[in-house]
Amino acid sequence: MVGRRGEGAEDRSSRVGNDDAAGGDGGGGIGAGAGPTKPPVAAAPVTAGRVPLHRLFAFADRTDALLMAVGALAAVANGMAQPLMTFIFGDVIDAFGSAESSNHVLHRVVKVIMNFVYLAIGSGLASTLQVSCWTITGERQAARIRALYLEAILRQDITFFDMEMSTGQVVERMAGDTFLIQDAIGEKVGNSIQLLSTFIGGFIIAFMRGWLLALVMLSSIPPIAIAGAIVSKLMTRLSTRMQAKYGDAGNVVEQTLGAIRTVVSFNGEKQAITTYNKFIRKAYESALQEGAVNGLGLGSVMAILFCSYGLAVWYGSRLIVERGYNGGMIISVIMAVMIGAMSLGQATPSMTAFAEGQGAAYRMFKIIERKPDIDIYDTTGIILDDIKGDVELKDVYFSYPTRSEHLVFDGFSLRIPSGTTMALVGESGSGKSTVISLVERFYDPQAGEVLIDGVDIRRMKLGWIRGKISLVSQEPVLFSTTIRENIAYGMENLTLDEIKRAIELANAAKFIDKLPNGLDTMVGERGTQLSGGQKQRIAIARAIVKNPRILLLDEATSALDLESERVVQEALNRIMLERTTIIVAHRLSTVKNADVISVLQHGKMVEQGSHVELMKVPEGAYSQLVHLQETRQAEESSNVDPDMIVTNGFGSRSISNKPRSQSISRRSTSKGSSSFGHSGRHSFPAPLGLPDPMEFTEAPDIEETRDKMASTPKKAPIGRLFYLNKPEAFVLALGSITAAMHGVIFPIYGTLISTAIKVFYEPPAELRKDSRFWASMFVVLGACAFILIPIEYFLFGLAGGKLVERVRSLTFQSVMRQEINWFDKPEHSSGSIGARLSTDALNVKRLVGDNLALNVQTLSTVISGFTIAMVANWKLALIITVVVPLVGFQGYAQVKFLKGLNKNAKLKYEEASQVATDAVGGIRTVAAFSAEKKVMETYEKKCESPIKQGIREGVVGGLGFGFSFLAFYFTYALCFYVGAKFVQQGTATFPEVFRVFFVLVLATSGISRTSAVGADSTKANDAAASVFEILDRKSKIDYSSEEGVIITSVRGDIDFQNVCFKYPSRPNVHIFKDLSLSIPSGKTVALVGESGSGKSTVIALLRKVL
Missing domain, CATH: 1.20.1560.10 (ABC transporter type 1, transmembrane domain)
Structure with missing residues (x-):
């Protein structure tokens, strides 16, 4: 067996970083003919040992x-x-x-x-x-x-x-x-x-x-x-x-x-x-x-x-x-x-x-x-003169260490030719992300082989092969440093030109240029200072600088809104050219252009073909997934009043013919302006939170000064x-x-x-x-x-x-x-x-x-x-x-x-x-x-x-x-x-x-x-x-405070009145200036706009997080 932990490991946690190890794992089941597996190893208790x-x-x-x-x-x-x-x-x-x-x-x-x-x-x-x-x-x-x-x-x-x-x-x-x-x-x-x-x-x-x-x-x-x-x-x-x-x-x-x-x-x-x-x-x-x-x-x-x-x-x-x-x-x-x-x-x-x-x-x-067992510091292993990017999983048996009794793959095989874009679709727990983990060699299969250019990945030098693979995950991990340093994690000794080229390809140049410190902007712990779409584009830029032969996209756009998904998808389409690409996706609309779509169910591949080919089979698994997803989207769309869509340009709708208490109003401070979140000095349409051109103020930030004094x-x-x-x-x-x-x-x-x-x-x-x-x-x-x-x-x-x-x-x-x-x-x-x-x-x-x-x-x-x-x-x-x-x-x-x-x-x-x-x-x-x-x-x-x-x-x-x-x-x-x-x-x-x-x-x-x-x-x-x-330190928003009004009966009317807001970490960037927004009780409202325009900030303010 390869890659199994020996005795003595303590089962402190059962967390696994993907959906395939979750309870949704389907019936790969262990039964007759389930393939070779090892019995689960009992965790040894921690002993009070001491060294000489x-x-x-x-x-x-x-x-x-x-x-x-x-x-x-x-x-x-x-x-x-x-x-x-x-x-x-x-x-x-x-x-x-x-x-x-x-x-x-x-x-x-x-x-x-x-x-x-x-x-x-x-x-x-x-x-x-x-x-x-x-x-x-x-x-x-x-x-x-x-x-x-x-x-x-x-x-x-x-x-x-x-x-x-x-x-x-x-x-x-x-x-x-x-x-x-x-x-x-x-x-x-x-x-x-x-x-x-x-x-x-x-x-x-x-x-x-x-x-x-x-x-x-x-x-x-x-x-x-x-x-x-x-x-x-x-x-x-x-x-x-x-x-x-x-x-x-x-x-x-x-x-x-x-x-x-x-x-x-x-x-x-x-x-x-x-x-x-x-x-x-x-x-x-x-x-x-x-x-x-x-x-x-x-x-x-x-x-x-x-x-x-x-x-x-x-x-x-x-x-x-x-x-x-x-x-x-x-x-x-x-x-x-x-x-x-x-x-x-x-x-x-x-x-x-x-x-x-x-x-x-x-x-x-x-x-x-x-x-x-999988050692990044191991200097032995094969280094190929050149890598084409052929990927193959051959008769793979695999179960996660935390649930060793449950097989995710039971004799699974999959081949992805060089330069091919293959999409893996299927229900949660079907094994899609497991393919990504095995190709990255986060885990080794209990039996079977993962081959790249016909060579078992376990025989290759791990650091070298990972250098030829780039991964963009659903939840991109950014480190608590600058944008520049986060991108540089992808490769050593990067030049500024290489970084700029990567952010251009990733569609990230526009929003980075608008930031006061540009590439030297601190992203905060786990990237909290950036929106989801911005984080994802930085992650893509980080992946691009490696110039990988194999690109792994593990639900890279599933957590984004439609506008951010569109921008990110454009970036992905640019970098997928001439590379072997494996896409794991829940939104089937993002995989229509893939060369091959493989449908997984319970750790088995049940269908394979292009979007057009698979849609020709109405009763097929892929067609049913598409139909189910379209039905859900239609139901969600029907729940949104078309008059309740707020956007960031002239095309947004207003319901001025309805009484104010029953409407969403957008106040304009300048005649003829439809701008959302701007003062009268800006009478042109612009994004919610990042005006173009942006307005910066050089006045010292009061809260920042107060915190410095307090510290x-x-x-x-x-x-x-x-x-x-x-x-x-x-x-x-x-x-x-x-x-x-x-x-x-x-x-x-x-x-x-x-x-x-x-x-x-x-x-x-x-x-x-x-x-x-x-x-x-x-x-x-x-x-x-x-x-x-x-x-x-x-x-x-x-x-x-x-x-x-x-x-x-x-x-x-x-x-x-x-x-x-x-x-x-x-x-x-x-x-x-x-x-x-x-x-x-x-x-x-x-x-x-x-x-x-x-x-x-x-x-x-x-x-x-x-x-x-x-x-x-x-x-x-x-x-x-x-x-x-x-x-x-x-x-x-x-x-x-x-x-x-x-x-x-x-x-x-x-x-x-x-x-x-x-x-x-x-x-x-x-x-x-x-x-x-x-x-x-x-x-x-x-x-x-x-x-x-x-x-x-x-x-x-x-x-x-x-x-x-x-x-x-x-x-x-x-x-x-x-x-x-x-x-x-x-x-x-x-x-x-x-x-x-x-x-x-x-x-x-x-x-x-x-x-x-x-x-x-x-x-x-x-x-x-x-x-x-x-x-x-007195918190400005204290959950334990007994102060404040308690409304006996909450109807749900929401009203933002002349709201001005900027993040303390970016005091020179105005997210909202004189924003007014009314949402009547019982209405479903959609906030749309480009990444960084202030949509999530509305939610954060409403939840009193900010």
């Missing part, structure tokens, strides 16, 4: 390898700084404790603290390189993975999109999963290497200083490792489940906004919002569980660590008494093991990021590595974010209390460890007694951490998860309330909005969830730490306080720098997302024109700016991080210098110095941790501003 950690870096290049090598060495050096600090710290204790008198303390201490200065310089340089290198390589690799993922998506055959993946899921993964991967392969890796180096270095120092105590303290490692492994496994499972639900929500966004006019027309906004809310609610449940698991993991680690410190204090006192250890050795070992072991606890966020990144990589790499970046009001979390105010209050209590733990720990230093220098009897008491205090502290941290994480996870759910829901509701014109702007396309919904809500959560918890915890640490320090020795504490703002200033500066860097990058990624959305949403068009390379070039161009922004962000973040470490160790040196000075002067004691030191070091560490989230805070602020920009 090293596979995350599978797409790194040499530059990335160099960056990772430098970053890894820097991280190792930076990680060793803290264990080395404990060695220096032990020497400081000896300098204080072993001085013969207070007069000698300063001299001895100064010698030692110079090592802190050297450590500060080395650590600052190493941490700068660490953060910069890993952030830059993470940005580069994530961008490459995004591009490879999109490239792999474009590579897939149509079966893949029918069964496994929708446009919304693709965009959600590109926005969500790549973010998780970038988080896992960027700075988190450097942080993990740093922490691992700290862990190893800490135990090396510990064993060097006191191996027996270090060996005892190693007992804490196995339980910490077990807790980490359990958390990592659970987080992977929960993250996969949550991302799957967000993917489903993203699919709702793409489908809804991609067809927003249809949704609005049928009042489907509430249904779309309900469906979207259902998926994000399920994602919230997974996020809540994720927070609880994360809190339990960290709480367990902290409890184990504090208990091990208690064990060390108790056992260390015995070693002092029995083994001759001194206080400096014990504290040095405890600090070294403490720093090493705590590094494992600090690695929990990185482990979580790795787990989520591995799950995301599994989903994305699976697609990147998937090789489709000006604003500062995100944090208070409003908290207001959005108001229903969870009690939860946030409890969470803040637990975070504050969590913050107090660290200064208390500093007090305990400084007190232990004093205890170690007591006489043996007091040492045994006091060590047992202070050891038990460490155990109590561990129990508090085990209780408080999981509660804190759960409460903030609940509040943050609810905020994400609420922000997504409210933003989507606000989007759905906007008027149609709002969606016509590129920045409001389905891809851009989908990306914003995906990332903005998660970034906002960082302000009110993650960062709020950290800020409250840090504030509590700082306040309690400084309180303890002031009580211990207020003079010393005040002097050290002067140094701490240096670290805080570093964090502020980093936030300010990053704030300016993120805005443009955010917008640019939205533009790149729209390129992906367009391409995947129009995948058949991309495949038909072999435009995969062009899509990738456009996407990569849109990504250039955000990549550069990300690199600059990495450098700035690295400098800020390096400065924080520099200030951190300088603070140590200054603290001990001032302490030694105070001891020498008699204004402080040895225990007071270390109490102040420990609590202030922990407070400074908290400030440094807060400044390290500068980049996240900046993204979160920008995301909040983006969210409120949408929430605050």
Whole structure:
């Protein structure tokens, strides 16, 4: 068999882009002699898989390898700084404790603290390189993975999109999963290497200083490792489940906004919002569980660590008494093991990021590595010297993958000689469009052959043969770019002359020339700025530039009005000459001139011949189809009052002899004028919406100006974010209390460890007694951490998860309330909005969830730490306080720098997302024109700016991080210098110095941790501003508004009175000027005129879409 999907495909969707896969498929039936078919394959469920950690870096290049090598060495050096600090710290204790008198303390201490200065310089340089290198390589690799993922998506055959993946899921993964991967392969890796180096270095120092105590303290490692492994496994499972639900929500966004006019027309906004809310609610449940698991993991680690410190204090006192250890050795070992072991606890966020990144990589790499059965990138295959254009389907058996049990073709054969125009007619579901799909090789038959010039199409190079075929579909797919670029999708390296020749042949030159920007006019998402006839003619021009040998017209005019159909048909007649043409048509009037007409029924060809030949058989299938269609047209015509036809020239009829309430009136503002939609300045007949000559105004557009003002970046009001979390105010209050209590733990720990230093220098009897008491205090502290941290994480996870759910829901509701014109702007396309919904809500959560918890915890640490320090020795504490703002200033500066860097990058990624959305949403068009390379070039161009922004962000973040470490160790040196000075002067004691030191070091560490989230805070602020920009926008046409008149009984009289209208996207083009039109109740009115004359605009205004 050829072209069938193997096992493991998930049947996510049953959508097929043509009528033949619909329920109307006729009785090709599966029964005796039905031909060879495969039994349907059961869809495999999605598994929560993960790739090995090293596979995350599978797409790194040499530059990335160099960056990772430098970053890894820097991280190792930076990680060793803290264990080395404990060695220096032990020497400081000896300098204080072993001085013969207070007069000698300063001299001895100064010698030692110079090592802190050297450590500060080395650590600052190493941490700068660490953060910069890993952030830059993470940005580069994530961008490459995004591009490879999109490239792999474009590579897939149509079966893949029918069964496994929708446009919304693709965009959600590109926005969500790549973010998780970038988080896992960027700075988190450097942080993990740093922490691992700290862990190893800490135990090396510990064993060097006191191996027996270090060996005892190693007992804490196995339980910490077990807790980490359990958390990592659970987080992977929960993250996969949550991302799957967000993917489903993203699919709702793409489908809804991609067809927003249809949704609005049928009042489907509430249904779309309900469906979207259902998926994000399920994602919230997974996020809540994720927070609880994360809190339990960290709480367990902290409890184990504090208990091990208690064990060390108790056992260390015995070693002092029995083994001759001194206080400096014990504290040095405890600090070294403490720093090493705590590094494992600090690695929990990185482990979580790795787990989520591995799950995301599994989903994305699976697609990147998937090789489709019909592969556009396959360079093998036959390339003919010349192609004549003979087409033949020979004994074809075919069923669509989504309905593999239902045969569309059961031994079907058809031959189309070179240069012949063949029309395929028949009822819906008879197999007409399937012929087109097989010739384009969107699908391969289960059996039989599709031959071009006698060669099986499966043996030909796919890209080459598609380059010889052009397709014009019923619903032409235009991409959200200019007319010029849309036409250029048909062929690379087009000249302006070639484009102009194509639009001339396509009958498109006239209306394009009338547009203010001509070929550079933006068509809007899916061509919404153009009429159906205009879109179709651009699609024809796109097909012409390929100069195809085989032309496929799949109901190319069936969606057009009669006038547009006439113009388009003229264009088609021009380009069909000397080409093999296959026409699929419902309107039989369009195929009369075809060389051969083939009538299909239930996947079988029942008649073939010219129009004249087939009409000679009255009982034949074709004659009956013609008769049926003519009968329907006659019935429709009889329902239209001949006096109720409104046209755009002198030939239109008026019913002035009837009362006004019963008539259609056309007011003229100039004597003798019959113009429709013009002011008195134009007294000549002209089209409805595009006057010839056209009138342009240069006055600034008020609405456009207003929208520009509204879109000006604003500062995100944090208070409003908290207001959005108001229903969870009690939860946030409890969470803040637990975070504050969590913050107090660290200064208390500093007090305990400084007190232990004093205890170690007591006489043996007091040492045994006091060590047992202070050891038990460490155990109590561990129990508090085990209780408080999981509660804190759960409460903030609940509040943050609810905020994400609420922000997504409210933003989507606000989007759905906007008027149609709002969606016509590129920045409001389905891809851009989908990306914003995906990332903005998660970034906002960082302000009110993650960062709020950290800020409250840090504030509590700082306040309690400084309180303890002031009580211990207020003079010393005040002097050290002067140094701490240096670290805080570093964090502020980093936030300010990053704030300016993120805005443009955010917008640019939205533009790149729209390129992906367009391409995947129009995948058949991309495949038909072999435009995969062009899509990738456009996407990569849109990504250039955000990549550069990300690199600059990495450098700035690295400098800020390096400065924080520099200030951190300088603070140590200054603290001990001032302490030694105070001891020498008699204004402080040895225990007071270390109490102040420990609590202030922990407070400074908290400030440094807060400044390290500068980049996240900046993204979160920008995301909040983006969210409120949408929430605050008042729609000019709001479906949810309760305002307005409700008519108790609607008769149906319609009256347009002096209407002026122009599209906001084309403010210089007047569609209507002083249009007046009355339509009495019960009358059927036909609006006719050339394409772009304003017919559809009347309908849109009537539906209040515009």
